[in-house]
Amino acid sequence: MGIIGLKAANCKNCYKCVKVCPVKSIKVEHAQAQIIERNCILCGTCLEQCPQNAKTLNSDVAAVKEMIGKGARVILSVAPSYVGSFDFDDVRKFAGAVKALGFFGVAETSMGAAYVTAEYHRLIKENRMENIITTCCPSANRLIEHYYPSLVDQMAPVVSPMIAHARLLKKIFGYGTRVIFVGPCIAKIDEAADIRHNNDVDAVITFDDLAGWLEEEHVVINDTQPASFLNPSSRILRMYPVTDGIIASLRSMGDTGDWKMLSVSGSAECIDLCKALERGDLRHCFIEINMCKDGCINGPISNRDAASRFSSSMKVRNYAAEDAGEYPNLPEQIPMEMRFVDCSVREDIPDEATIRMILAKIGKESPEDELNCGSCGYPTCRDKAVAVYQNKAELTMCMPYMKERAESLSNCVLTETPNITIIVDKDLNIIEFNTAAEKAFGISRHEALQKCIYEIMDSSDFEYAFDVKQSIPDKKVHFRDYEMTTMQTIVYIAKQNIAMGIYKDITREEAELESKYKLRSETMEMAQKVIDKQMIAAQQIASLLGETTAETKVTLTKLKNMIVFDGDEQ
Known part of the structure; x- marks a missing residue:
């Protein structure tokens, strides 16, 4: 399962994530964006800037709760930028709130940073590398390994403060201890799972995860009992999350020789730096590199909105200034070496x-x-x-x-349709006049667009459509001046407040109907004449038949009487 997920129903063809992705590791398929995991540097920009909240982040909170529920000794290693991401009046109350969730204790990752800085200082003293690129930012490390592998030998071969701190905590509290890292960075999730050191950090959660967990358990930081952190950290090491923080910690250790110090933050700047290094533009530079603009305080899951990054930076700097302690001693020996490799995808x-x-x-x-x-x-x-x-x-x-293409298809439909189509605005100005209309009314589209609809036809139906804001379906309209009969439909389009008149020329059909009607009328008239003649003939025949029948009756009666009475007379 990938670290960044997708709510398919929310992804709506906007391509915002493709635009903001610095390495274009997003595939668009069927109009939806999908992370290409093998190419992703996990900067979290797409997650942070998705306007539809279509990107999701897989969380380890459930796994951490299970560890605590099973009675394991679970320690939270907290990134120094927590000071700018949570509101409290005493850092010890933050430790108390974390313990209220069931953690054995909480420790600042900056203690691991002390070991990292010491290694950087050793590399400077050895003076063997062409340039030294810091390796605290896993997203920047992925950028180089995946896209600029020729620079791998310029990366400081040192683990990040998160890994160093996890190793330190497990050495002090026992290797059965579970170490959970919390910070604003999603690339830490991948770093923790990296096969090169996947036994050090047991899970990674974000500041958003922690804030949600505290809210779920109804734990208010300022209302909790203060508690101590498990390990001390020097003020200068708390500067790691802000720009120049690593360089400041390095200088606090003493002589840095003639190395030129350079701090680079932001994905675009990091990519420009890599290109410059590939060209050989830089020599003998110690380079602090961070994919997030102005450092980790602007991590994609920092539990703060973008407007608060300045105040967050000030909080971190002020917190670092509170402790005037010296650079901490490093009593424990822990492995610090890291080997970076070419992970590029061809x-x-x-x-x-x-x-x-x-x-x-x-x-x-x-x-x-x-x-x-x-x-x-x-x-x-x-x-x-x-x-x-x-x-x-x-x-x-x-x-x-x-x-x-859409306009072309629309224009093609409008132009090629045999129906007369005229579009007018609320002031009855003609704003579209298709080819069929040009032929019917005998004026060009250019001329028509200079006119109002009432200059070429009765505009009362258009006016009515605008007045009632409704369409007028199927109405027979006869244009006497143009010897044309049409079936008119006026469509009112509310969004643009325009009306589109569509006229189907039915002149021929009307002529055919009239011809058929005339033929039927003539046929009926002829039939009536035939009927009348037949009636007269019938009447004449009946009259003749009546007279003949009467005469026959009289004759037969006489004959019958003659027969009957002739016998009597005898």
């Missing part, structure tokens, strides 16, 4: 023909078409094309291209 780079083919798919046929606007998250269109080739990005991430 990516396939497309040739020029492939890049041009990919660019052509998004309408960039030549270099002049390459806007390099950065809306996709990549600095140039070519970088985006390379990312598409490496299956990290999608073609549809190009905003100008998608906008042009």
